[in-house]
Amino acid sequence: xxxxxxxxxxxxxxxxxxxxxxxxxxxxxxxxxxxxxxxxxxxxxxxxxxxxxxxxxxxxxxxxxxxxxxxxxxxxxxxxxxxxxxxxxxxxxxxxxxxxxxxxxxxxxxxxxxxxxxxxxxxxxxxxxxxxxxxxxxxxxxxxxxxxxxxxxxxxxxxxxxxxxxxxxxxxxxxxxxxxxxxx
Numbered sequence: 001x002x003x004x005x006x007x008x009x010x011x012x013x014x015x016x017x018x019x020x021x022x023x024x025x026x027x028x029x030x031x032x033x034x035x036x037x038x039x040x041x042x043x044x045x046x047x048x049x050x051x052x053x054x055x056x057x058x059x060x061x062x063x064x065x066x067x068x069x070x071x072x073x074x075x076x077x078x079x080x081x082x083x084x085x086x087x088x089x090x091x092x093x094x095x096x097x098x099x100x101x102x103x104x105x106x107x108x109x110x111x112x113x114x115x116x117x118x119x120x121x122x123x124x125x126x127x128x129x130x131x132x133x134x135x136x137x138x139x140x141x142x143x144x145x146x147x148x149x150x151x152x153x154x155x156x157x158x159x160x161x162x163x164x165x166x167x168x169x170x171x172x173x174x175x176x177x178x179x180x181x182x183x184x
Contacts, residue, residue, distance in 0.1 A: 001104060007152045008034050013058065013101040015068040017142075018108025019134045020076070022156045024067055027108070036065040050086045051094045058101055070094050071105075071145070075137040079130055091141070095148040104150040107142045109135070111155050 001007055004027075007014060014031060016024050032038050039057045051070055058064070070086055077084030098105065142151050 001150050001152060004106070004152060004154055007104045007106065007150070008036075011102055011104045011150075012062075013064050013066070013098055013103025014106055015066045015070075015098055015103065016106045016108065017068045017071045017138075018156070019110070019131065019138055021131070022108050022110050024108065027106070027154070027156075028065060028067060031065040034063075036063040038065050038067070040067045049090070051090045054094055055097060058097055064101075064103075068105075071138070071141050074141050075134050079133055079137070088144075091145065092148055095145045099149040104152055105142065105145060107138065107151055107153045108156050109138075109153060111157055 001010055008031070014036065016027060016031075018024065028038050037060065039060070050073060054066065054068070054070060057066055070091055073086040074084050074088075074091055077086065095105070142153075145151065
């Protein structure tokens with residue numbers, strides 16, 4: 001599975017993750033139009049078991065898209081606080097739970113952000129080191145998690161054609177070969 005369209009066609013669960021500054025709203029809106037129920041974790045991560053709210057969300061029936069924060073914590077926890085509240089074991093368990101629910105992780109990237117950072121460096125401005133470190137940490141995290149769950153990389157600036165809505169169900173009355181009579 002390499003594209004968003006393949007992921008939508010083959011998966012019941014999609015977890016959207018990516019660095020700060022990349023808007024997830026357009027992608028989540030597309031997924032909602034494609035029939036996915038959109039869920040966000042309520043508030044902050046649980047202090048004892050940070051993946052618990054996500055396991056609870058994964059128990060919901062039907063197609064589900066999660067605006068994730070587990071990988072976000074793996075990346076930004078060490079960058080901002082010196083440690084992550086999510087362990088690798090918890091992250092791998094979460095990835096396996098997504099895979100068991102016929103799911104995939106959607107890794108949002110921004111090809112233009114790298115070009116913007118290089119342009120700033122060329123003009124003498126200091127490049128945003130946290131953004132560069134976060135992008136590298138996301139790449140490492142997704143490479144590791146890809147051993148347990150499919151990962152689809154999406155460029156936020158060039159997401160590709162819109163997702164088609166699922167085909168409309170056949171009319172109930174069309175299933176019957178007998179003649180239908182309607183009277184007033």
